[in-house]
Amino acid sequence: MQDYIKGLNERQKEAVLHIQGPIMIIAGAGSGKTKVLTTRIAHLMASGIDAFNILALTFTNKAAREMKERIEHILGGNEARNLYIGTFHSVFARILRAEAHRIGYPNNFTIYDTDDAKSVVKAVINEMHLDDKLYKPSQVYNRISSAKNALVSPADYATDYYVQQEDIRANRPAIAKIYDSYCKRCFKNGAMDFDDLLLKFYELLKTNPESLSKYQHKFKFILIDEYQDTNPAQYEVIKLLGAMHENVCVVGDDAQSIYSFRGATIQNILQFQKDYDEVKVVKLEQNYRSTQTIINAANDVIGKNKGQIPKVLFTENAEGEKIRIVKTMSDNEEGKFVADSIQEQKLRNHFLNKDFAILYRTNAQSRAFEEALRRMAIPYTMYGGVSFYQRKEIKDLVAYLRLIINSRDEEALKRIINYPVRGIGKTTIDKIILLANTHNKTMWEILVEAAQHGFRAGTLEVINNFVTMIRSFSSMLEKHNAYEVAFHVGKNTNLVRELFNDKSTEGLQRYENIQELLNSIKEWVESPDNEDGEVVDKGLGAYLQQITLLTDADEKDPDADTVKLMTIHAAKGLEFECVFAAGLEEMLFPNAMSINTREELEEERRLFYVVVTRAKKKLWVTYANTRYKFGQLVQNEPSRFIEELPEQLLDRSYAGGGTKMSNNFGGSAFERMNSGFGGGWSGGKKAAEDAEKRYGPPPSKKSATPSYLPPKMEKKVTDHTPTENFVANEVTELAVGQKVEHQKFGFGEIIKMEGASHNPMAIIKFETNGEKKILLNYARLRIVG
DNA sequence: TGGAGTATACTTTTT
DNA sequence: GTATACTCCA
Numbered sequence: 051m052q053d054y055i056k057g058l059n060e061r062q063k064e065a066v067l068h069i070q071g072p073i074m075i076i077a078g079a080g081s082g083k084t085k086v087l088t089t090r091i092a093h094l095m096a097s098g099i100d101a102f103n104i105l106a107l108t109f110t111n112k113a114a115r116e117m118k119e120r121i122e123h124i125l126g127g128n129e130a131r132n133l134y135i136g137t138f139h140s141v142f143a144r145i146l147r148a149e150a151h152r153i154g155y156p157n158n159f160t161i162y163d164t165d166d167a168k169s170v171v172k173a174v175i176n177e178m179h180l181d182d183k184l185y186k187p188s189q190v191y192n193r194i195s196s197a198k199n200a201l202v203s204p205a206d207y208a209t210d211y212y213v214q215q216e217d218i219r220a221n222r223p224a225i226a227k228i229y230d231s232y233c234k235r236c237f238k239n240g241a242m243d244f245d246d247l248l249l250k251f252y253e254l255l256k257t258n259p260e261s262l263s264k265y266q267h268k269f270k271f272i273l274i275d276e277y278q279d280t281n282p283a284q285y286e287v288i289k290l291l292g293a294m295h296e297n298v299c300v301v302g303d304d305a306q307s308i309y310s311f312r313g314a315t316i317q318n319i320l321q322f323q324k325d326y327d328e329v330k331v332v333k334l335e336q337n338y339r340s341t342q343t344i345i346n347a348a349n350d351v352i353g354k355n356k357g358q359i360p361k362v363l364f365t366e367n368a369e370g371e372k373i374r375i376v377k378t379m380s381d382n383e384e385g386k387f388v389a390d391s392i393q394e395q396k397l398r399n400h401f402l403n404k405d406f407a408i409l410y411r412t413n414a415q416s417r418a419f420e421e422a423l424r425r426m427a428i429p430y431t432m433y434g435g436v437s438f439y440q441r442k443e444i445k446d447l448v449a450y451l452r453l454i455i456n457s458r459d460e461e462a463l464k465r466i467i468n469y470p471v472r473g474i475g476k477t478t479i480d481k482i483i484l485l486a487n488t489h490n491k492t493m494w495e496i497l498v499e500a501a502q503h504g505f506r507a508g509t510l511e512v513i514n515n516f517v518t519m520i521r522s523f524s525s526m527l528e529k530h531n532a533y534e535v536a537f538h539v540g541k542n543t544n545l546v547r548e549l550f551n552d553k554s555t556e557g558l559q560r561y562e563n564i565q566e567l568l569n570s571i572k573e574w575v576e577s578p579d580n581e582d583g584e585v586v587d588k589g590l591g592a593y594l595q596q597i598t599l600l601t602d603a604d605e606k607d608p609d610a611d612t613v614k615l616m617t618i619h620a621a622k623g624l625e626f627e628c629v630f631a632a633g634l635e636e637m638l639f640p641n642a643m644s645i646n647t648r649e650e651l652e653e654e655r656r657l658f659y660v661v662v663t664r665a666k667k668k669l670w671v672t673y674a675n676t677r678y679k680f681g682q683l684v685q686n687e688p689s690r691f692i693e694e695l696p697e698q699l700l701d702r703s704y705a706g707g708g709t710k711m712s713n714n715f716g717g718s719a720f721e722r723m724n725s726g727f728g729g730g731w732s733g734g735k736k737a738a739e740d741a742e743k744r745y746g747p748p749p750s751k752k753s754a755t756p757s758y759l760p761p762k763m764e765k766k767v768t769d770h771t772p773t774e775n776f777v778a779n780e781v782t783e784l785a786v787g788q789k790v791e792h793q794k795f796g797f798g799e800i801i802k803m804e805g806a807s808h809n810p811m812a813i814i815k816f817e818t819n820g821e822k823k824i825l826l827n828y829a830r831l832r833i834v835g
Numbered sequence: 836t837g838g839a840g841t842a843t844a845c846t847t848t849t850t
Numbered sequence: 851g852t853a854t855a856c857t858c859c860a
Contacts, residue, residue, distance in 0.1 A: 139849095195848095276849085412847070617848090620849080622849080679845090
């Protein structure tokens with residue numbers, strides 16, 4: 051028997067060794083799902099199946115990368131590079147680049163990211179003269195996206211009684227029309243949004259028997275990761291692709307289905323067994339990740355859900371520590387408690403920063419943790435921010451590149467037609483759009499034939515110059531690689547110089563980002579990897595396609611020794627020694643938006659199940675008594691999910707039994723926790739000093755980015771510890787010229803007061819943080835002296 | 836045309 | 851509270 055089989059348990063072996071015919075693997079959390087998938091692929095190859103005939107689809111680039119690496123590790127050599135492993139979106143996009151012409155799209159189609167897509171929706175709404183208060187672009191876009199994911203065409207959408215009733219009730223009956231126009235507009239622009247990558251691929255297979263047959267023959271073995279997260283579009287594609295050989299292997303866990311709001315449906319798991327005559331079903335129920343305590347708690351939690359495939363997770367791991375339930379007085383206290391606990395665990399149990407994760411329901415919760423971690427000089431990485439490629443200056447340069455690849459790309463054109471400023475103002479642009487719409491041409495075509503459209507002489511000249519410039523860039527494409535073109539564009543548009551001349555901190559950062567972009571294009575061009583063994587496309591088009599499909603998580607090093615902060619959604623598939631599940635409060639988690647139906651609540655519960663099962667050794671569940679939500683202080687009840695945990699597995703000694711104990715909580719949570727440890731450790735302040743010795747001083751605006759800060763932290767605030775007994779003065783007492791103290795920004799002087807009386811503001815020049823505009827209704831200021 | 840001043844939004848969102 | 855988007859005026 052091959053070596054790679056030896057490390058598997060019986061169920062896992064079954065899953066790996068079953069080669070022919072459909073198989074569904076129900077893989078509980080931490081049951082070695084990735085191991086099974088990768089070993090299975092290795093086994094297929096060892097059994098003589100050509101790597102070119104294997105397709106493996108994941109949801110994230112990260113998962114795809116990890117899978118590839120692990121297979122390479124098992125097999126050695128470089129056979130694995132011929133495998134088709136990637137995300138649904140990237141694999142389909144790659145195929146569509148070869149086949150798009152068959153469904154009327156240009157092969158060099160642009161991929162619109164969510165921002166581009168919303169911008170198109172907005173343009174459509176404006177052109178239809180609809181009220182954009184009622185038709186909010188992002189809401190309309192979400193609706194369109196849901197329709198696409200459910201394979202509901204504009205025509206279906208318009209005629210579906212139930213859907214129409216919904217829109218009419220929401221007073222937005224025109225969405226069907228917007229949807230239709232949106233699709234037509236994207237088509238005209240030669241662009242596909244993320245959903246289109248799935249949808250158009252489906253269309254291709256559905257309407258082109260040759261294409262279908264080609265890819266059915268190519269992909270003789272298909273494997274799908276995270277099957278519970280697939281939507282109807284993905285489901286249909288898999289069904290079509292797999293119809294010929296029926297060698298489809300899906301791996302999923304219904305208990306971890308947390309993306310129904312993106313169109314995912316557990317139905318796909320249930321349906322799978324009906325789609326084929328004989329489906330082998332394997333359940334992986336042994337957990338190798340967590341302690342018994344954590345597994346028992348997780349089982350109890352998920353047991354409260356009605357709809358699920360029966361299974362019980364078990365583990366042979368040690369019993370482990372009890373789950374700590376921690377109540378804090380406020381969101382900031384919660385942050386402080388977590389940061390203190392991390393510091394303490396590191397010192398007592400020799401954990402590394404990267405052993406910790408702070409997981410929360412919403413991104414807005416990250417602030418308190420960031421502040422607390424920074425104060426303690428604990429390095430961290432926050433996920434869920436904007437991708438590098440979403441930054442304004444990056445998108446600007448990329449827009450030029452997009453336009454020269456695909457002149458129909460209107461979003462790109464609009465973005466840069468007057469940036470850097472060249473005298474094509476709003477009036478002119480509106481006129482171009484109008485002309486384009488009335489003549490049914492693209493904006494670019496109007497520009498090219500501008501002479502016929504009666505522009506003023508001066509305007510005509512700048513338009514012609516613009517057209518000439520873009521054309522000169524396009525002509526470079528044949529003989530130059532992506533880097534050479536991008537460099538040339540940056541230089542000749544004056545875009546780089548513009549940023550270079552901006553000497554503000556932000557301007558400097560932007561300039562550096564552009565340099566980084568150019569470097570990364572260069573790297574990409576020079577990298578030798580030849581995925582799929584096909585001819586490597588180092589052209590600009592391939593590059594653009596690739597970067598649109600990257601997220602901020604792809605830019606971060608998961609192995610960096612930093613504490614990880616992310617939403618629970620983002621944490622699915624990951625594991626950590628120590629996990630802080632934060633903000634376990636009613637209305638936050640479960641979220642207020644998701645408690646109206648049983649289905650919604652069950653999804654929230656699955657989310658809780660996911661966060662619990664991320665922990666290997668230690669789990670904290672924290673909640674705050676009060677929390678700022680949208681600038682308002684609100685009281686919170688502890689989450690119902692806490693009560694659903696079996697009491698005997700909990701340690702509530704950190705929680706305080708209510709207000710009585712919390713009155714004694716004078717110091718930081720850290721001091722409270724450590725009062726019983728018998729000396730040696732005297733409190734949070736000392737911890738901070740200690741950390742300072744180890745990591746250097748806390749970040750300040752003047753210093754260069756300290757190495758422990760994540761690279762993307764642009765906003766640096768010098769931390770200020772408020773004076774003891776800080777008492778804020780009344781807003782009415784404040785006046786220009788006064789010296790004041792702000793709890794976060796420190797000491798400063800009021801230079802100016804402004805704003806309406808109901809919303810007064812003060813411009814304050816701070817000693818360490820520069821000038822800031824402070825909203826007095828929210829900020830608390832103490833008059834000094 | 837661009838900057839300041841005002842309005843608005845904020846659940847998750849793998850791509 | 852904060853980040854971003856829009857509007858309006860100079």
